[in-house]
Amino acid sequence: MFIQIVDLLGTIAFAISGALIAMNKRMDPFGVLIISFVTAVGGGTLRDVMIGIEPVSWMRNMTFVYVIIGSATFAVIIRKRISYLLKSLFLFDTIGIGLYTVVGIETGLVAGLHPVICIAMGTMTACFGGVVRDTLCNEIPVIFREEIYATACILGGMTYFLLLQFFEDRNYLFIIAGLVVIIIRLVAVRFKISLPSLYKSEDE
Amino acid sequence: MFIQIVDLLGTIAFAISGALIAMNKRMDPFGVLIISFVTAVGGGTLRDVMIGIEPVSWMRNMTFVYVIIGSATFAVIIRKRISYLLKSLFLFDTIGIGLYTVVGIETGLVAGLHPVICIAMGTMTACFGGVVRDTLCNEIPVIFREEIYATACILGGMTYFLLLQFFEDRNYLFIIAGLVVIIIRLVAVRFKISLPSLYKSEDE
Amino acid sequence: MFIQIVDLLGTIAFAISGALIAMNKRMDPFGVLIISFVTAVGGGTLRDVMIGIEPVSWMRNMTFVYVIIGSATFAVIIRKRISYLLKSLFLFDTIGIGLYTVVGIETGLVAGLHPVICIAMGTMTACFGGVVRDTLCNEIPVIFREEIYATACILGGMTYFLLLQFFEDRNYLFIIAGLVVIIIRLVAVRFKISLPSLYKSEDE
Numbered sequence: 001m002f003i004q005i006v007d008l009l010g011t012i013a014f015a016i017s018g019a020l021i022a023m024n025k026r027m028d029p030f031g032v033l034i035i036s037f038v039t040a041v042g043g044g045t046l047r048d049v050m051i052g053i054e055p056v057s058w059m060r061n062m063t064f065v066y067v068i069i070g071s072a073t074f075a076v077i078i079r080k081r082i083s084y085l086l087k088s089l090f091l092f093d094t095i096g097i098g099l100y101t102v103v104g105i106e107t108g109l110v111a112g113l114h115p116v117i118c119i120a121m122g123t124m125t126a127c128f129g130g131v132v133r134d135t136l137c138n139e140i141p142v143i144f145r146e147e148i149y150a151t152a153c154i155l156g157g158m159t160y161f162l163l164l165q166f167f168e169d170r171n172y173l174f175i176i177a178g179l180v181v182i183i184i185r186l187v188a189v190r191f192k193i194s195l196p197s198l199y200k201s202e203d204e
Numbered sequence: 205m206f207i208q209i210v211d212l213l214g215t216i217a218f219a220i221s222g223a224l225i226a227m228n229k230r231m232d233p234f235g236v237l238i239i240s241f242v243t244a245v246g247g248g249t250l251r252d253v254m255i256g257i258e259p260v261s262w263m264r265n266m267t268f269v270y271v272i273i274g275s276a277t278f279a280v281i282i283r284k285r286i287s288y289l290l291k292s293l294f295l296f297d298t299i300g301i302g303l304y305t306v307v308g309i310e311t312g313l314v315a316g317l318h319p320v321i322c323i324a325m326g327t328m329t330a331c332f333g334g335v336v337r338d339t340l341c342n343e344i345p346v347i348f349r350e351e352i353y354a355t356a357c358i359l360g361g362m363t364y365f366l367l368l369q370f371f372e373d374r375n376y377l378f379i380i381a382g383l384v385v386i387i388i389r390l391v392a393v394r395f396k397i398s399l400p401s402l403y404k405s406e407d408e
Numbered sequence: 409m410f411i412q413i414v415d416l417l418g419t420i421a422f423a424i425s426g427a428l429i430a431m432n433k434r435m436d437p438f439g440v441l442i443i444s445f446v447t448a449v450g451g452g453t454l455r456d457v458m459i460g461i462e463p464v465s466w467m468r469n470m471t472f473v474y475v476i477i478g479s480a481t482f483a484v485i486i487r488k489r490i491s492y493l494l495k496s497l498f499l500f501d502t503i504g505i506g507l508y509t510v511v512g513i514e515t516g517l518v519a520g521l522h523p524v525i526c527i528a529m530g531t532m533t534a535c536f537g538g539v540v541r542d543t544l545c546n547e548i549p550v551i552f553r554e555e556i557y558a559t560a561c562i563l564g565g566m567t568y569f570l571l572l573q574f575f576e577d578r579n580y581l582f583i584i585a586g587l588v589v590i591i592i593r594l595v596a597v598r599f600k601i602s603l604p605s606l607y608k609s610e611d612e
Contacts, residue, residue, distance in 0.1 A: 023401075026401040027401060028352075028355065028398060028399030028400065028401055029399055029400075030354060030355040030358055030399065031347075031354070031355075034327075034354055037324075045254060049253050049254060049457055049462075050453060050457060050462065050463065050464050050467070051462060051463045051467070052256075052460075052462025052463055054253075054254065054255060054256025054258075054462075055254065055255050055256055055315065055317065056254050059254070059255070059317055059318075059321050062318055062320070062321075065318075065320055065321070111463065113463065113467055114467075114470055114473075116470070116473055117467050117470075117473070120445075123442075136345075136347070138344075140546075141544075143439075143544070148436075150438060150439070150442055151436065151438040151439075154438055194436060195436030195437055195438065196436065197431075197434040197435060197436055227605075230605040231605060232556075232559065232602060232603030232604065232605055233603055233604075234558060234559040234562055234603065235551075235558070235559075238531075238551075238558055241528075249458060253457050253458060256460075258457075258458065258459060258460025258462075259458065259459045259460055259519065259521065260458050263458065263459070263521055263522075263525050266522055266524070266525075269522075269524055269525070340549075340551070342548075
């Protein structure tokens with residue numbers, strides 16, 4: 001139940017982020033809807049297909065389809081009031097990866113997968129929708145840019161499994177893991193923090 | 205039976221469109237065959253994998269493999285007689301999306317999916333092969349260009365389910381839906397019609 | 409047993425090739441790990457998903473995960489001693505496609521697929537990891553370059569099924585097929601051999 005709410009919130013965040021970037025690319029209404037949809041369900045679809053959950057989640061639950069259509073419409077209506085499209089995009093994207101990391105880990109746990117694989121599933125759920133969105137919109141995909149992105153998801157996932165050794169309430173742990181992802185990314189972008197590249201140190 | 209013929213015709217159209225663009229890119233014979241193959245089966249493969257029809261359709265039916273090899277060979281042989289490679293490409297591509305939209309909807313219906321999901325399956329079956337073809341050939345994917353493409357598939361799918369309220373013969377409806385897709389795209393490209401972008405109206 | 413060793417060796421080769429190109433792109437440690445992982449499991453994942461082997465192989469066998477993490481770490485440690493990063497990349501990539509072509513064919517045979525489909529599975533297993541690696545690293549994918557790449561895999565696969573008419577020991581045939589792939593690619597790159605394009609002959 002709890003995880004379904006998190007999934008829906010992530011869906012809303014990514015559907016809005018997809019609609020914003022598509023409008024920014026001057027796409028027509030159907031284009032905006034398609035990008036919104038792909039951004040919201042891309043990561044989860046890849047995860048479900050690789051685990052073998054088929055038909056994939058969003059096909060069996062029309063709630064997601066309606067929520068995405070609603071979120072995209074909402075983004076279209078309020079677009080004049082959003083002064084800083086790109087800033088909002090960053091915010092919704094960051095909330096999205098935090099929520100989706102948690103959803104991906106939970107899906108992996110339910111399928112009985114190893115913790116390392118669960119962290120991979122969480123990272124994939126969080127990052128892949130944005131990669132497809134950026135690729136289809138002819139933007140440089142987020143994970144290429146000089147920022148901590150997938151790394152935040154991996155660290156959030158590690159935090160979850162570390163805390164699992166000491167605590168038992170998974171719902172609380174999910175909230176903490178999601179917040180870790182969001183805070184790491186916000187702090188990294190705010191203070192321009194990035195991990196050292198391995199190439200540079202080679203030159204020394 | 206009827207839908208299998210439509211599927212085969214769509215396969216021929218897309219296999220030829222793939223071979224044409226690959227030859228245009230000066231690919232070697234195996235490259236032409238691979239692009240021809242990917243264009244013809246790309247959309248259906250994604251659809252089958254997401255619904256859970258595995259091994260995917262073309263792996264279980266060698267007819268498709270032989271038809272694709274034959275179509276690619278045919279395109280190679282007649283290439284000197286095709287004066288306007290790009291014009292033919294447009295034609296085969298448009299026929300392809302019309303036929304594949306119908307095949308995708310039918311596959312969704314057989315799997316018992318919701319009409320909205322069926323339309324999404326139709327659009328995906330029609331558009332994804334071309335996207336992979338263009339990406340592998342380093343072309344700007346068709347759906348990015350300033351034309352009605354995926355929109356035509358969505359409108360064709362909507363027509364199908366609207367008419368289903370009044371008529372019962374699905375084969376006739378499939379023909380109408382496929383023609384709607386083809387005509388909308390032909391008219392849109394001919395008269396340079398496109399839906400208004402949502403971004404522009406924001407500036408007003 | 410034999411094929412599992414081949415699979416592990418291919419995994420090591422591709423994990424190292426992925427780590428090398430990621431370091432060359434100045435990625436951070438987590439970026440290097442992700443590219444290493446994607447390169448090593450990309451082709452096999454696509455193959456498993458299309459055949460319907462789910463959860464995909466590497467999720468059910470932690471050996472692969474540990475081998476990839478180990479190979480990536482090894483590549484990071486010895487990077488200063490590798491004078492010619494690109495040359496090593498070419499070598500590991502070529503060994504990788506030879507080994508993976510064989511693994512893909514064997515997986516197809518076990519699933520009871522037609523020889524032509526098995527060759528397609530081998531080619532896909534071999535080529536797709538590299539395509540994803542290059543796409544994520546913003547490089548021109550290997551299969552676009554003017555070299556024999558997928559063609560080597562197809563010819564290796566054909567050799568396997570031709571020899572199967574005369575010999576019975578599949579392990580020996582796998583070794584021969586893998587070597588055919590590697591030798592064709594090495595010779596083609598060394599002597600700048602490529603198949604004639606079909607476009608050129610059109611101009612004559």
